[in-house]
Amino acid sequence: MLEPVGVLPQAAERLDTRRELWPDEVRVRVERLNLDAASFRQLEQAHHGDGAAVRAQVLDIVRSRGKMQNPVTGSGGMLIGTVEEVGRRSRLGVVAGDRVTTLVSLTLTPLVIEDGLRDWDGRSEQVPCTGYAILFGRSIAAKIPEDLPAELSLAVMDVCGAAALTARVVSEYVARGKPPIVGVIGGAGKSGSLALAAARDAGAASTIGIVPIQHEADVLGAAGIADVVTLADARDPVGLFDAVEAAGGPCDVTVVCVDVPGCEGGAILSTADRGTVVFFSMATSFPAAALGAEGLAADVTMLIGNGYVPGHADYAVGLLRSYAGVRSMFERRLAAAPTASADPGARQQGPQPGKMAP
Amino acid sequence: MLEPVGVLPQAAERLDTRRELWPDEVRVRVERLNLDAASFRQLEQAHHGDGAAVRAQVLDIVRSRGKMQNPVTGSGGMLIGTVEEVGRRSRLGVVAGDRVTTLVSLTLTPLVIEDGLRDWDGRSEQVPCTGYAILFGRSIAAKIPEDLPAELSLAVMDVCGAAALTARVVSEYVARGKPPIVGVIGGAGKSGSLALAAARDAGAASTIGIVPIQHEADVLGAAGIADVVTLADARDPVGLFDAVEAAGGPCDVTVVCVDVPGCEGGAILSTADRGTVVFFSMATSFPAAALGAEGLAADVTMLIGNGYVPGHADYAVGLLRSYAGVRSMFERRLAAAPTASADPGARQQGPQPGKMAP
Numbered sequence: 223m224l225e226p227v228g229v230l231p232q233a234a235e236r237l238d239t240r241r242e243l244w245p246d247e248v249r250v251r252v253e254r255l256n257l258d259a260a261s262f263r264q265l266e267q268a269h270h271g272d273g274a275a276v277r278a279q280v281l282d283i284v285r286s287r288g289k290m291q292n293p294v295t296g297s298g299g300m301l302i303g304t305v306e307e308v309g310r311r312s313r314l315g316v317v318a319g320d321r322v323t324t325l326v327s328l329t330l331t332p333l334v335i336e337d338g339l340r341d342w343d344g345r346s347e348q349v350p351c352t353g354y355a356i357l358f359g360r361s362i363a364a365k366i367p368e369d370l371p372a373e374l375s376l377a378v379m380d381v382c383g384a385a386a387l388t389a390r391v392v393s394e395y396v397a398r399g400k401p402p403i404v405g406v407i408g409g410a411g412k413s414g415s416l417a418l419a420a421a422r423d424a425g426a427a428s429t430i431g432i433v434p435i436q437h438e439a440d441v442l443g444a445a446g447i448a449d450v451v452t453l454a455d456a457r458d459p460v461g462l463f464d465a466v467e468a469a470g471g472p473c474d475v476t477v478v479c480v481d482v483p484g485c486e487g488g489a490i491l492s493t494a495d496r497g498t499v500v501f502f503s504m505a506t507s508f509p510a511a512a513l514g515a516e517g518l519a520a521d522v523t524m525l526i527g528n529g530y531v532p533g534h535a536d537y538a539v540g541l542l543r544s545y546a547g548v549r550s551m552f553e554r555r556l557a558a559a560p561t562a563s564a565d566p567g568a569r570q571q572g573p574q575p576g577k578m579a580p
Numbered sequence: 581m582l583e584p585v586g587v588l589p590q591a592a593e594r595l596d597t598r599r600e601l602w603p604d605e606v607r608v609r610v611e612r613l614n615l616d617a618a619s620f621r622q623l624e625q626a627h628h629g630d631g632a633a634v635r636a637q638v639l640d641i642v643r644s645r646g647k648m649q650n651p652v653t654g655s656g657g658m659l660i661g662t663v664e665e666v667g668r669r670s671r672l673g674v675v676a677g678d679r680v681t682t683l684v685s686l687t688l689t690p691l692v693i694e695d696g697l698r699d700w701d702g703r704s705e706q707v708p709c710t711g712y713a714i715l716f717g718r719s720i721a722a723k724i725p726e727d728l729p730a731e732l733s734l735a736v737m738d739v740c741g742a743a744a745l746t747a748r749v750v751s752e753y754v755a756r757g758k759p760p761i762v763g764v765i766g767g768a769g770k771s772g773s774l775a776l777a778a779a780r781d782a783g784a785a786s787t788i789g790i791v792p793i794q795h796e797a798d799v800l801g802a803a804g805i806a807d808v809v810t811l812a813d814a815r816d817p818v819g820l821f822d823a824v825e826a827a828g829g830p831c832d833v834t835v836v837c838v839d840v841p842g843c844e845g846g847a848i849l850s851t852a853d854r855g856t857v858v859f860f861s862m863a864t865s866f867p868a869a870a871l872g873a874e875g876l877a878a879d880v881t882m883l884i885g886n887g888y889v890p891g892h893a894d895y896a897v898g899l900l901r902s903y904a905g906v907r908s909m910f911e912r913r914l915a916a917a918p919t920a921s922a923d924p925g926a927r928q929q930g931p932q933p934g935k936m937a938p
Binding site: 231327329504506508525529 | 589684685687688718719720741859860862864865866867869870871873874875876877878879880881882883884885886887888889890
C-alpha cells in the first residue's frame with residue numbers, strides 16, 4: 223500500500239491509488255479539495271501568484287505522490303465528496319450517496335484527479351475537482367449535515383476533537399462526584415468556544431473563559447457560553463495565575479486552545495493539585511510542559527490533545543445546534559474570513575489569538 | 581524574588597540569593613554540585629579543556645545569575661548537601677541535619693558558592709563545593725538513604741517520576757477491575773527498567789519490555805523484571821506493532837522511555853483502543869503525537885510524562901530495594917559510567933538507546 227514499506231501514510235513518499243477497494247476501504251467521488259492555508263500560501267509565493275503554475279504543481283504532486291502533500295510545508299488539506307462505494311467490512315459508518323468531508327488530512331489520503339483541475343484557476347485554496355479518493359479502515363469521514371451551511375459544518379469539524387475530549391475529561395470528574403471548574407485559555411477561538419460549551423454540556427461546576435484582549439472578552443461575554451470571562455496574557459504565568467484565581471480558580475481542568483508558544487507554565491500554575499491540563503495548541507512544547515510541571519512540583523495530569531475521539535464530529539455539530547452562542551461566534555469568524563480553509567493535520571495552526579473578526 | 585518580575589524561576593535571568601528564609605523555604609549547606617552532562621561538555625569545549633577557565637566561568641555564572649544555569653545549554657544539574665535551616669511553613673518534609681539531594685534542576689535553585697570552588701579542578705562534572713542553596717515551597721528534595729550507595733540513589737532519583745506515574749496509571753486500570761498489559765519502550769534503560777518494575781508492582785496483568793538490540797534483550801531478560809522481552813526498532817511503527825502483537829499485545833498502557841525522535845506513531849499503533857500512552861522521552865514531538873493519533877483514528881489517552889508525583893523518590897528507591905533485577909541493571913550502568921551526572925531538568929536526555937554497558 224505504501225512506499226517505503228513499513229512507514230505510516232503521512233510519512234510515506236507515495237500512496238497506492240488503485241481504484242479497487244480492500245474490504246475496509248471506502249471510495250469517495252471528490253467534488254472539492256480545501257488546500258491547507260499554509261500550503262496554498264507557499265505554492266502561491268513560489269510561483270509568484272501564477273495560477274496556472276500553481277495548478278500544474280498541484281497536479282504534479284498528486285500524480286507523483288498519490289496524495290496532496292505540499293513537499294515544503296508537509297501539509298495537505300481536506301476534501302468534500304460523495305461516497306461512491308463502501309467495502310463490506312468498512313467501519314466508517316457511511317453509505318453510498320452520503321455527502322462527506324474527510325476528517326483526516328489529505329496527506330494520508332490516496333487521491334486521483336481526473337479533470338486536470340480545469341475548473342480551478344489556481345488562485346484560491348478552494349479547488350473544484352473531479353476524481354476519487356480512498357479512505358482506509360482507520361480514516362475518519364463525517365456526513366455533512368443538510369440543515370447547516372457546509373462551511374459552518376466544516377469549520378466546526380475542523381476543531382471537533384477539542385470539544386469531545388474536553389467533554390470526556392469533564393465527564394470523568396463528574397462521574398467521580400466532583401464536577402470540575404474548567405478554564406479555557408483562548409476561549410474566544412474556534413476550539414476554545416467549543417471547549418467551553420462542551421465543558422458546560424458535560425456538567426462542569428463552572429467555566430472560565432480566558433482571553434488576551436478586551437474585544438475578545440466582550441464577544442465571549444456576549445455569547446454567554448462561559449460563566450466568567452477574564453483577561454490575561456497566557457504567556458505570563460503569574461499574571462495568568464492571578465487572573466484565574468480572581469475568576470474563581472484554580473481550575474480542576476485547564477484547556478489550552480491558544481496557539482502561542484510559552485503558555486505551558488501558566489497553564490500548569492493555574493491548575494489545582496491533581497487537576498488536568500489538556501493541551502490542544504500545536505505550539506505546545508513537550509519539554510516545556512514536562513519540565514515545567516516538574517520544576518513547579520505540580521501534581522497535574524497533562525494530556526496531549528488527541529484530535530480523534532469517536533463521534534467527535536456529531537458531538538461538535540450538536541453543540542453548535544444547542545448553543546446559540548457557539549454558533550454566533552463561528553458565524554462571526556466565517557463572515558470575517560469566508561475562504562479560510564483547513565487541514566485536520568493543522569488544526570490549531572491557523573488562526574492566531576486575537577485574530578477575531580471586529 | 582526574581583528578575584524579571586512575573587516569570588517562573590527557570591526562565592529568570594537572576595534569582596535572589598538572600599540567606600534569610602521565607603517561611604516556606606529551606607536552606608541547604610552544599611557539599612557537591614553535579615553539573616548536567618551537556619552543560620559540562622559545553623563548558624569544557626568552550627575552554628579547550630582548561631579546567632581553571634571552566635571553574636572561573638562557573639563561578640561567574642553563579643555569581644551573576646544567582647543559580648547555576650549554563651547560558652548556552654540552558655541546563656543546570658543537581659546538588660547534594662545537608663539541611664541547615666527549615667522555614668516553619670515548609671512542606672518539603674525534611675529536618676535540619678538531613679542529607680538531601682535536590683530533585684529540581686539547579687536552574688531553579690538560588691545558590692551561593694563560598695569557597696571559590698578551590699577543591700575542584702574544573703575537569704569533571706562532580707564539583708566539590710562549600711556554600712548554600714535555597715529550596716522554595718514548591719521545590720523537591722529527597723533524603724539520601726543511608727543503606728544505599730549515594731550514587732545509586734541519585735541515579736534512581738533522577739528518573740523516579742517515570743516509576744511513580746507508571747504505577748499511578750496502572751493502578752487506575754486495576755481499580756477499574758482491568759489489570760492492564762503494559763509495554764515499556766526502552767525497557768532496559770534507567771527509566772524503562774523502573775517503569776517495568778513499577779507496572780508489575782502496581783498490578784499489571786503482564787509486562788512487555790521492548791528493546792532495540794539483542795544485547796539489551798539479554799540483559800533485561802536476565803534481570804527478570806519483564807514477563808516478555810521483545811526486540812523492535814520503535815521508529816518503525818509497523819515493525820513495533822508486529823513485535824508487540826507477537827509478545828501478547830496490543831498494550832493497554834504503553835510507556836515510552838527511549839530517547840530517539842520518531843517513536844510516537846509506533847507507540848500509538850501498539851496501544852489498544854481506549855488505552856494510554858505515557859511519553860517520558862524528551863525527544864517526544866507534541867505535534868507528531870497529536871496528529872499521529874488523529875491520523876490513525878486512534879482513541880488513546882496520551883500523557884505528557886510529568887516528572888513530579890508526590891512521594892516519587894521514596895517509591896523508586898523502594899522498587900530498587902524490592903526488585904533485585906532493577907538494582908542489578910542500575911549497578912551495571914553505573915559501573916560502565918561511574919561519573920555520569922544528572923540534571924532533573926534533562927532526565928532522559930542523557931543515555932542513548934543501546935548505550936548499555938557491555
